[in-house]
Amino acid sequence: MEKYLWAIPLLPLLGAGINGFGALTGALSRRAVNIIACTVVGIAFVLACLVNWELAQQAGHGGAPQLVSTWFEWIAAGSFSVDAALLVDPLAGVMLLVVTGVGFLIHVYSTGYMAHDPAYARYFAFINLFTFAMLLLVMGENLVLMFVGWEGVGLCSYLLIGFWFTDTEKAYAGKKAFVVNRVGDFGFLLGLFVLYWGLKEQGIDATLSIVGLREIVGANAISGAVITTVCLLLFVGATGKSAQIPLYVWLPDAMAGPTPVSALIHAATMVTAGVYMISRLSFLYLQSPLAMTVVACVGAATALYAATIGLTQFDIKKVLAYSTVSQLGYMFLAVGLGAFSAGIFHLVTHAFFKACLFLGSGAVIHAMGGEQDIRRMGGLRAKIPYTYWTFLLATIAIAGVFGTSGFMSKDEILAAALAANPDYTLVPGWLLYSIGTLGALLTTFYMFRLVFLTFFGDFRGGKDLEHHVHESPWSMVVPLIVLAALSIVGGLMNVPEILHGDERLHHWLSGAAPSVARVDVVGHGAEIGLMVALQVLILGTIALAYRMYLKSPAIPQRAAKVLGGVPYRLSYHKYYVDEIYDTLIVRPLHSISRVFLWGNVDVKIVDGSINGMARVVRYASDLLGRLQTGQLNGYAFSIVVGMVAILAYVAVK
Amino acid sequence: MVSTSHLLILSAVLFALGMAGVVIRRNVIIVMMCIELMLNAVNVSFVAFARQLGSIDGHIIVFFVMAVAAAEAGVGLALVIAMFRHKSTVNLDHVNLMKG
Numbered sequence: 001m002e003k004y005l006w007a008i009p010l011l012p013l014l015g016a017g018i019n020g021f022g023a024l025t026g027a028l029s030r031r032a033v034n035i036i037a038c039t040v041v042g043i044a045f046v047l048a049c050l051v052n053w054e055l056a057q058q059a060g061h062g063g064a065p066q067l068v069s070t071w072f073e074w075i076a077a078g079s080f081s082v083d084a085a086l087l088v089d090p091l092a093g094v095m096l097l098v099v100t101g102v103g104f105l106i107h108v109y110s111t112g113y114m115a116h117d118p119a120y121a122r123y124f125a126f127i128n129l130f131t132f133a134m135l136l137l138v139m140g141e142n143l144v145l146m147f148v149g150w151e152g153v154g155l156c157s158y159l160l161i162g163f164w165f166t167d168t169e170k171a172y173a174g175k176k177a178f179v180v181n182r183v184g185d186f187g188f189l190l191g192l193f194v195l196y197w198g199l200k201e202q203g204i205d206a207t208l209s210i211v212g213l214r215e216i217v218g219a220n221a222i223s224g225a226v227i228t229t230v231c232l233l234l235f236v237g238a239t240g241k242s243a244q245i246p247l248y249v250w251l252p253d254a255m256a257g258p259t260p261v262s263a264l265i266h267a268a269t270m271v272t273a274g275v276y277m278i279s280r281l282s283f284l285y286l287q288s289p290l291a292m293t294v295v296a297c298v299g300a301a302t303a304l305y306a307a308t309i310g311l312t313q314f315d316i317k318k319v320l321a322y323s324t325v326s327q328l329g330y331m332f333l334a335v336g337l338g339a340f341s342a343g344i345f346h347l348v349t350h351a352f353f354k355a356c357l358f359l360g361s362g363a364v365i366h367a368m369g370g371e372q373d374i375r376r377m378g379g380l381r382a383k384i385p386y387t388y389w390t391f392l393l394a395t396i397a398i399a400g401v402f403g404t405s406g407f408m409s410k411d412e413i414l415a416a417a418l419a420a421n422p423d424y425t426l427v428p429g430w431l432l433y434s435i436g437t438l439g440a441l442l443t444t445f446y447m448f449r450l451v452f453l454t455f456f457g458d459f460r461g462g463k464d465l466e467h468h469v470h471e472s473p474w475s476m477v478v479p480l481i482v483l484a485a486l487s488i489v490g491g492l493m494n495v496p497e498i499l500h501g502d503e504r505l506h507h508w509l510s511g512a513a514p515s516v517a518r519v520d521v522v523g524h525g526a527e528i529g530l531m532v533a534l535q536v537l538i539l540g541t542i543a544l545a546y547r548m549y550l551k552s553p554a555i556p557q558r559a560a561k562v563l564g565g566v567p568y569r570l571s572y573h574k575y576y577v578d579e580i581y582d583t584l585i586v587r588p589l590h591s592i593s594r595v596f597l598w599g600n601v602d603v604k605i606v607d608g609s610i611n612g613m614a615r616v617v618r619y620a621s622d623l624l625g626r627l628q629t630g631q632l633n634g635y636a637f638s639i640v641v642g643m644v645a646i647l648a649y650v651a652v653k
Numbered sequence: 654m655v656s657t658s659h660l661l662i663l664s665a666v667l668f669a670l671g672m673a674g675v676v677i678r679r680n681v682i683i684v685m686m687c688i689e690l691m692l693n694a695v696n697v698s699f700v701a702f703a704r705q706l707g708s709i710d711g712h713i714i715v716f717f718v719m720a721v722a723a724a725e726a727g728v729g730l731a732l733v734i735a736m737f738r739h740k741s742t743v744n745l746d747h748v749n750l751m752k753g
Contacts, residue, residue: 630749632684637676 005051005069005086008044008096009135015040016129023121030120034111037124041107041131045100052093064511065090068141068211075144079205080196085141087210091512094344094505095138095276098351102268103131105479109359110260112475113366117258123163127264130156134269138276142209143192146277150188150241153270154181160265161257173256180250184240191233198226214283224288231284231291235298238274244302244332248325249578255317259362262317267324267358268351275331275347279340282513286338286424293426296336300417300435303329305575307442311449312572315372316361319450323398324354326439330413333436338424339416340513341506345494346413348505349405352490353397356483360391363472363480364454368465374453376461383469386477388455390484395451397487399444399542402535408491410440411531415496418530421516437534444538448545456550498527660701667694681736681743685729692722 015036022028028036051067058065070085088096107127114123133152140146158181162174192208199207202221207213216222238244243251254266265271278285278295285292306325313319327350334343365372367384381388397404400411414436420429459466471477495501506515548555559568570576667690674687696715703711737743 628752630752632745632748633676633679640672640676 002067002069004047005067005088005139006071008047008051008100009086009132009139011040011044011047012128012131012135016125016132019121019125019128023119023125026121028121030115033121033124037128038104038107038111040128041100041104044131044135045097045104048093048096048100051088052097055088055090055093059090059508066211070141080207082142082144082208084145085209086139087141088139089512090508091276091279091344092138094348094509096135098348099131099134099138099269102351102355102483103134103264105482106260106264106268106355106359109263109362109476109479110258112473113260113362114258115473119163123160123258126156126159126163127261130160130265130270134273137273141211142207143195143213144208146280147188147192150237150273150277151185153265153273154178154185154241157181157254157265157270160261161254163257163261167256170256173250173253177250177254180247181240184237184247187233187236187240189237191230191237194226194233195230198222198230201226210280213281217283217287227284228288228290231281231288232294234277234281235274235291235295238277238295238332239298242271242274242328242332243325244274244298244328245305248302248306249581251325252318252321252574255315255321259317259358259365262321263355263358263362266321267354271324271328272331272347272351275328275335275343278332278335279344279509279513282335282340285335286514286516289424289426292336292338292424294336296333296420296425296432297427299329299332299334299336300432300439301329302326303333303439304435304442305329307439307446308571309574310446311442312568314375316364316374316377316450316454317358317372319374319446320354320357320361323357323443323447324350326443327354327398329439330410330436333432334413334416336425337413337416337420337429337432338516339413341494341503341509341515342409342412342416344509344513345505346409348493349397349409349487349490352483353394353406353487356390356394356480356487357398359476359480359483360387360394363387363476364391366472366476367469368461369468371461371465374450376465377454377459378457378461379455379459380469381455384471386471386480390480391455392451393484394487395447398447399538400440400534401538403491404488405491406487408494408496410436411534412494412496414440414530414534415498415527416515418527424516437537440534441537441541444541445545448542449549452545452549457553498524498531657701657705660704661698664694664698664701667691667697679745681733681745681748684745685726685733688729689722689726692718 018036019028019033022033054067055065067088068085070083072084073081074084075082107124110123110127114120117123130153133149133156135149137146137149137153140149155178158174158178160174161177162171165171165174195213196208199205199216199222202223204216204221207216217227236247240247251266251271255262257266285295303326306322306329310319310322310326313322327346331343331346331350334340334346363384364377364380364387367380367387368377371377397406400407414433417429417433417436420432425432459469494503494505497503509515548559573579671687671689671691671694674690675684678684678687696718699711699715699718701711703709703715733743736748740747742748
């Protein structure tokens with residue numbers, strides 16, 4: 001099986017190459033592009049299933065299941081060497097299934113969504129290239145290869161956000177995503193440098209291979225301060241890629257890209273890279289309670305903060321974007337608590353329901369002819385029933401209604417917060433639990449607000465638009481149905497013990513990313529009580545949203561007024577964070593660049609030295625040119641003088 | 654008895670005269686004549702050394718120099734004619750197209 005590991009990432013790369021060729025030459029028909037793009041990812045999915053089966057076989061024989069495939073030695077510099085090698089353990093196996101499985105569904109959906117776009121082949125070339133980079137990130141055996149994938153997904157994200165680059169605003173959104181990600185990536189790179197330096201200091205032959213690092217860290221060979229620094233720097237990278245405070249600002253703007261891209265890259269796969277990275281390096285993070293606490297706190301803060309912004313947005317994709325930021329916060333909360341399996345579980349269920357929601361919103365936008373403002377929608381329930389039902393099911397899942405996948409995974413995270421291990425979490429668990437619960441209720445509220453405003457009530461978009469509304473083609477509906485089904489039943493893969501489940505995913509991941517949060521400090525009775533209470537609150541919140549947005553639509557305006565408008569405006573304008581960043585960072589950088597770097601360094605020093613050299617040459621040639629008089633006798637005289645001089649020299653010597 | 658030194662002094666004097674002519678005179682025909690003078694000054698010293706060493710080599714080189722000088726005179730005079738047709742003058746002061 002090891003031999004075929006490389007086929008998983010290389011197949012999408014092949015697809016990207018062929019489709020890219022098609023995009024450049026126009027030699028491929030739409031049908032050919034469709035088939036190539038979907039086939040390569042489909043085969044990768046089948047191979048991913050085989051890999052997982054193989055891992056399960058190994059686990060059956062006892063021992064830690066793991067597949068490694070080394071292709072060639074990539075970098076060799078003295079004692080430092082990096083192999084082009086892939087490592088698949090149960091953690092990477094789960095991630096592989098998400099990336100290729102959900103990715104395949106989204107590829108199929110894209111064939112319908114992008115059917116009328118002129119740059120069809122380019123789109124599929126980019127999205128195949130993204131799949132390749134993401135798979136490299138997931139499967140990379142060492143941190144360097146992981147970083148290549150990390151950068152690759154960032155590049156593809158940039159290319160796809162700015163896919164419709166003729167629209168300046170969209171091109172700008174792509175640029176913003178890229179620049180903000182660069183800030184995070186720089187942290188990631190610094191983390192790698194510090195890790196390498198720390199190993200060298202200890203006289204260990206520096207290796208950045210994950211298996212090697214696990215052994216070194218297991219032997220307590222590196223000092224705690226170095227590990228904390230490395231963990232925090234890598235987490236800076238994670239906040240950039242996974243849109244956490246303070247680097248989340250690019251994700252809402254990233255909605256400028258085509259909707260399937262938002263579903264694949266900005267909900268299901270790329271933005272979860274940070275969570276995956278921390279889980280993959282769990283052995284490193286577990287050595288540093290401080291870093292773990294920072295991760296948990298940033299996650300919890302982001303979960304609540306983004307949810308409050310989601311309450312007031314009117315763009316259907318913006319609501320989902322803030323929801324994604326918030327849900328990613330939950331994942332970081334989980335991994336920060338040391339409940340790695342809970343984090344990965346939420347990653348998987350989130351991939352199901354959020355991909356479904358994004359694809360559903362794409363179907364709505366498709367039906368509405370490009371309209372994204374929910375104030376102009378309403379009553380779409382009857383017109384696009386498939387979209388409505390799948391969207392509703394995914395919303396129920398994300399709200400965490402009992403029995404759905406969202407319930408299972410979110411409950412797991414909240415339980416982990418309540419039972420936080422004080423050895424790893426330096427803040428009280430009940431605080432994180434309260435923040436998480438509040439965030440969950442807000443999530444329920446804004447998601448049902450979205451559903452009620454979009455699908456219920458009367459149509460508010462005008463007569464012309466009403467005629468245009470139509471259900472999407474089958475290529476878009478089928479992925480929706482599959483994902484909606486998964487959002488409901490996907491939780492069965494990890495039913496918690498308290499509901500007499502066997503926690504299969506938790507056990508499956510226990511070798512690759514051992515969880516530490518499970519210290520049973522809360523009794524079963526209390527846990528069930530809290531669960532029931534949360535369910536009651538969630539149902540109450542749904543009823544509240546129903547009352548506010550359907551029964552008496554005047555309430556939201558009144559509520560906004562009663563609150564003095566300040567909290568409302570803060571939320572509506574996203575706490576003015578974009579403006580604050582603009583004033584504090586972007587503008588000063590612009591001025592420094594324009595006045596100092598451009599005005600002085602570039603114009604005066606760089607240009608000045610080049611122009612100065614040219615001027616020296618010109619003056620020198622002016623002087624020398626005067627010697628060339630055109631007078632033959634003058635030249636003859638010079639020859640004579642020169643000859644006499646040479647003779648005199650020879651004679652004197 | 655004429656010694657080699659005498660001949661070499663004659664050669665040097667002729668050469669210096671020719672060189673001075675090339676540098677000082679402005680008439681292109683005279684400049685060319687001065688060049689011939691310098692070539693023949695060299696011929697004199699070749700022959701002088703050939704006589705002193707009892708070798709034939711110097712004589713042979715003299716014939717070569719004469720051949721080159723004849724060719725040079727042919728090309729040079731053709732250039733002078735072209736120049737005269739073009740500028741109606743043989744004064745070098747008026748020919749300075751190559752001025753930098």
